[in-house]
Amino acid sequence: MPFKSINPADDATLTVIQAFDADQLEAALAETAAVTLVWSATPIQERCRLMHAAATVLRSRSEELATLISQEMGKLIGEARAEVEKCALVCEYYEEFGPGFLRDESIDSDATNSFVAYQPIGTVLAVMPWNFPFWQVFRFAAPALIAGNTGLLKHASNVPQCALAIESVFHDAGFPAGVFRSLMIPASEVEGVIRDPRVAAVTLTGSEPAGRKVAAVAGEELKKSVLELGGSDAFVVLEDADLDLAVAGAVASRFLNAGQSCIAAKRFIVVDVVADQFVTQFKEAVEALEAGDPLDEKTTLGPMARADLRSELHKQVSDSLASGAEAITGCRPLVRPGSFYAASILDRVEPGMRAYSEEFFGPVAIVIRARDEADAMRIANDSRFGLGGSIWTEDSERGEALARQVESGCTFVNGMVKSDPRLPFGGVKASGYGRELSHQGIREFVNAKTIWIR
Missing domain, CATH: 3.40.309.10 (Aldehyde Dehydrogenase; Chain A, domain 2)
Structure with missing residues (x-):
């Protein structure tokens, strides 16, 4: 089923984008899987350089991207410009502080040397909403990619142009092909992607019912999940x-x-x-x-x-x-x-x-x-x-x-x-679990590995 991009200010259809067929989805998953080990082995200084480039691309296209946000989901143009700028800021925040957050943490024990190493876990699937179509994605992607993970995005069906525009930002910033991909798939296919052995974890921002479904599937697969759900x-x-x-x-x-x-x-x-x-x-x-x-x-x-x-x-x-x-x-x-x-x-x-x-x-x-x-x-x-x-x-x-x-x-x-970006963000009770942003956010999707040496 194709994705329709409709302007909520006048009900005009902006464009229609075809969903991936089975071969296209497999090709995207395979591309990301192929680059995952390469990306994790890329020096963090290079990952930070590319994230800085992403911030530069965002700012250079601010008016274009803000207009797209306004047309596709109705956000006021001033608010949309601020959203694009906030995305650039979170890229720069993790460029600056990410290496420190991921630095080995020495811990005294009975070993000659013992410490915790924070290592990437692989590919993270993000299921994201339409209300902040750029910010919600970048607040996941900036720390996840700096940490050495790769990212897959299943965006809300009413903002398909935003999904593709975000992928183009990372592409044009120079990230290797497949490090970040937007999957043009319906919600009914999300479960299959979570269960795919090439996917290591999932993060969702959205409704409480959607969160319960994603958490159930991730739990069955013993995969890490972070949920930011509704609030009152x-x-x-x-x-x-x-x-x-x-x-x-x-x-x-x-x-x-x-x-x-x-x-x-x-x-x-x-x-x-x-x-x-x-x-x-x-x-x-x-x-x-x-x-x-x-x-x-x-x-x-x-x-x-x-x-x-x-x-x-x-x-x-x-x-x-x-x-x-x-x-x-x-x-x-x-x-x-x-x-x-x-x-x-x-x-x-x-x-x-x-x-x-x-x-x-x-x-x-x-x-x-x-x-x-x-x-x-x-x-x-x-x-x-x-x-x-x-x-x-x-x-x-x-x-x-x-x-x-x-x-x-x-x-x-x-x-x-x-x-x-400087403060952890997330909820309790039916608003979800886990944290995004700050040092807690970048450590959600890493392996806190203990290393003990005599």
Whole structure:
């Protein structure tokens, strides 16, 4: 079945790309397998040189690649440029720090000399989503390739041009053929690739159901997996918060990328004493967002990536309203070409509503009112997800103490949750396991080999 690239801003078909047939898939797997031992034996200084070249290629094509991202999945052009730049930065980060992260680690023992050597494990398959079509790939690929692994990409079916463009970046940077390949295959063929003996491990960023399937197959094959799944991040506003700062953070965190981010703030848990004022200011700021062409610099809210995703989101909103939630603003699809949904706020969300327990992947903010600090923390942790979260308070010591209580892979105090190459990233509970980025990320797909010498 071919892959259709459709512009979600106007529903126009951009291109159609044919899927690999069985022979093409085998050829790609064989090419990567053939170069894997060669790449692992390539001096790390050379791997770093090529990663620097990849950063240069990204920057030289920034406008072209950003436009492709905007056209293929609807991201605002300014956000798309920032995504391309972030990819260049993660390449440079691992170019600079990767050799140190992988340096032999001496450990005292009964040996004359004993140490841990961090060695590549082989080919890593990445199953990646559409919402950050370049960044999600590069945050896996930069550390994996610097470590001496090769990479295979199964990208989301609605961003096939991005998948091929990423492969071209590595090709044009001078990486040997096969070190990084994009597999143009449907989701139904992922299991076969995971089970292929030439694949050593798998990393997935995506939905909870997809993560469970991938983890099950990897487990059967005794292959390492890293999962970054959904999130329903808590955004806790306490009575001493700077509301102007909190509202600005709320808008940026919830409506970036039209709300289509795993680490977007989704549940706004506000203590009663400031809830009315917060909602009033939040509503005013949200209603100032302007939906439109994502290539127009003045647009502040782009479309959702696909029409089916918009329909699913609206069903969640409608069901929550029917259960007693209050529509403060929006809560409806926009009547215009493309997959636009109004910037929305649902207030007075309570247990039993879909908005309370499910991830809403789109431009809808969920307000849950808490009696006090203790109640707010209870609600924050009353979720099967645990990706990120934030605490808003003018008392930084109080914020740190509460941040330690949040069940998540990361918690920010007075700032929106974001990924940073210098900091480990990942979740707990149904948000997955394993870490990307920082030194933890590069060590996920290596063999920590103990060497003992007398």
